[in-house]
Structures are given as structure tokens and as C-alpha cells.
Amino acid sequence: MAATALPPIGPADPLGREVFSQRDSARAAKGNVPHKAFLEKPGVDVLSLDRLDLAPDIVVAQIADKNAERRHQTFYGWAVVSAEHAATNGRTVRAVPRPDNPYHAEIQLNISQSSERRDVEKQHALELAAAASWRGRPS
Amino acid sequence: MPARGPRPAIWLHAALEELDQVEKEAAEEGYPEPSAAAKGHARRILDSLSLAALPAPSVYPTEDGEVAIMFRKEGRRAAVVVLCDSSGGAICLSSIAGENRRARYDRATAVPDAFLKAELRRMKSA
Numbered sequence: 001m002a003a004t005a006l007p008p009i010g011p012a013d014p015l016g017r018e019v020f021s022q023r024d025s026a027r028a029a030k031g032n033v034p035h036k037a038f039l040e041k042p043g044v045d046v047l048s049l050d051r052l053d054l055a056p057d058i059v060v061a062q063i064a065d066k067n068a069e070r071r072h073q074t075f076y077g078w079a080v081v082s083a084e085h086a087a088t089n090g091r092t093v094r095a096v097p098r099p100d101n102p103y104h105a106e107i108q109l110n111i112s113q114s115s116e117r118r119d120v121e122k123q124h125a126l127e128l129a130a131a132a133s134w135r136g137r138p139s
Numbered sequence: 140m141p142a143r144g145p146r147p148a149i150w151l152h153a154a155l156e157e158l159d160q161v162e163k164e165a166a167e168e169g170y171p172e173p174s175a176a177a178k179g180h181a182r183r184i185l186d187s188l189s190l191a192a193l194p195a196p197s198v199y200p201t202e203d204g205e206v207a208i209m210f211r212k213e214g215r216r217a218a219v220v221v222l223c224d225s226s227g228g229a230i231c232l233s234s235i236a237g238e239n240r241r242a243r244y245d246r247a248t249a250v251p252d253a254f255l256k257a258e259l260r261r262m263k264s265a
Contacts, residue, residue: 023164024199027199031213032209032211033211034207034209035209035220035232036201036202041202042203088237089237119232119243122220122230126218126232126234127237127239129218130211130216130217130218130235
């Protein structure tokens with residue numbers, strides 16, 4: 001894949017969380033992005049996303065399709081948050097291009113260790129879901 | 140004429156259908172199957188909240204073995220979720236315009252309580 005320098009992430013930039021569940025995609029399309037779209041396994045402090053609008057959606061969708069293939073799943077679309085909303089309440093956002101995905105970005109949750117850590121992860125997930133819109137996979 | 144009580148919301152039937160699918164969805168996603176207690180509490184909470192004017196919730200299993208009931212006000216950064224866990228407890232989380240609150244319950248029988256009702260009101264007025 002060609003290595004091109006992408007601009008830094010701006011506050012209004014859309015960041016898409018890949019959704020691999022048909023049921024979750026149906027919920028999101030009805031305006032209810034489920035919080036679990038933004039919930040990782042316990043203790044994982046980083047959420048992977050795609051920087052959208054830097055390339056046609058179909059290009060980024062093809063990258064997501066490959067992620068889905070590795071998971072033996074299907075890619076249905078993105079739960080999309082702005083970088084500004086992604087980076088509130090102690091979270092940080094950064095571009096982390098990968099050889100197989102130059103549009104890759106991460107939200108770092110920056111949660112301190114505590115007995116309530118999992119609850120805090122769920123709280124972040126809900127906040128991100130509350131701010132998210134749905135963008136289906138282009139056909 | 141017989142006295143009429145409050146009518147359940149029109150979303151209750153669809154929500155209960157989603158609840159009936161949580162074991163199947165959990166299996167599809169590789170999640171632990173939610174317990175009968177979690178499902179039972181979710182059903183009771185849905186029944187109770189269906190008497191209030193709320194947007195239609197989503198009902199789904201989580202990878203922590205919970206049953207989630209999530210309400211969201213579309214077009215606003217406002218959502219409330221109740222997570223009924225498989226050991227009989229629950230957690231209520233709200234996120235409204237970036238302000239987050241939560242309450243944890245050893246026994247889900249306490250839900251819905253004043254906290255959840257207040258957060259749902261805040262969500263509606265967001």
C-alpha cells in the first residue's frame with residue numbers, strides 16, 4: 001500500500017469503529033449504537049478505529065473487510081465519533097498508521113488501575129456510543 | 140367504564156423479542172450465556188420502564204455475561220444503559236452531554252430506582 005503522509009487528526013475528523021455484528025449494525029442503523037461497539041476485553045486500554053473521509057469509504061471498507069476475514073466475521077459499517085468527542089474525559093486520540101491500514105487510529109482510555117476499572121471502561125464505551133452515528137458499509 | 144391504568148409503551152413487544160434472542164446472540168458472538176436471573180431482571184425492568192414515555196431501547200447480551208438495556212436520545216449525546224449481570228447484580232450508567240454517572244447494585248431487584256429514573260428524565264430533556 002502506498003505510504004502517503006496523512007494530515008494530523010483534527011477535532012471534527014470522523015473516526016469509525018468497525019462493526020462486525022449484523023444485529024449491532026441493525027441497532028446502529030436505527031439510531032441505537034450499542035455501547036459494546038466501543039467496549040474491548042477487560043483491561044485493554046486502547047480502541048482501534050479508522051480515520052474516515054481521508055479516502056473514499058470503499059477503500060477503507062476493503063481494509064475492514066480484511067480485518068473481518070481474519071476474524072471469520074463480516075464487516076457491516078462503522079460507529080462514527082468525532083475526534084473531539086473521542087478525546088474528552090481523559091481519553092486521547094492518535095493516528096497510528098499500520099502497513100495494512102494507513103488510516104488506523106487509536107483512542108487511549110487512560111484508565112488508572114482500580115477495582116472499578118471495568119465499570120469505567122463501560123462508562124467510556126457508553127459515552128462514545130452516545131456520541132456515535134452510523135455509517136454503513138458502501139456497497 | 141373500567142378504570143384504565145397506564146399503557147405499556149409500543150416498544151415493549153420488540154424489546155421482549157430482543158430479550159428472547161439474547162442466548163442466541165451470545166452464542167453467535169462467543170459471549171457467555173446470560174443467566175436466567177439476568178434475563179428475569181431485564182424482563183422486569185423493561186416491564187416497569189414501559190410505563191414511562193421513553194425512546195425504544197436496544198436489548199442485547201455483552202461479553203461479560205450481562206443483559207444490556209440501552210436507551211438513547213437520537214441526535215443528542217445522551218444515553219442510559221442498565222446492565223443486569225449473571226450473578227443477580229446490576230449497574231446503571233448514564234452519559235449525557237459528556238457528563239457521566241453510574242450506580243452499582245448488588246441486587247438488581249433495586250432497579251429501576253430513583254437514580255435510573257432521574258437519569259432517564261435527564262436523557263429525555265437533553
